[in-house]
Amino acid sequence: MRLTDFWQRLEQVFGVAYAGSVANDQVLTELGGRTIKEALAGGEDTAVVWRAVVAAYPERVPSRLR
Secondary structure, eight states: OOHHHHHHHHHHHHOHHHHHHHHHHOEEGGGTSEEHHHHHHTTOOHHHHHHHHHHHOTTTSOGGGO
């Protein structure tokens, strides 16, 4: 998954304004206790990070984006 696709999906799920906050502030256990931005900056594959978002917020991510 391209990084631009990742950010588009995150914005679709959380909205443009809130997606940045989720990426900066929410620590995900699925990412080893890192935020989305920390994981991406550390070189984690975008598909791995997206799967962590889906696992952390299953009720928010529509099936078409999983």
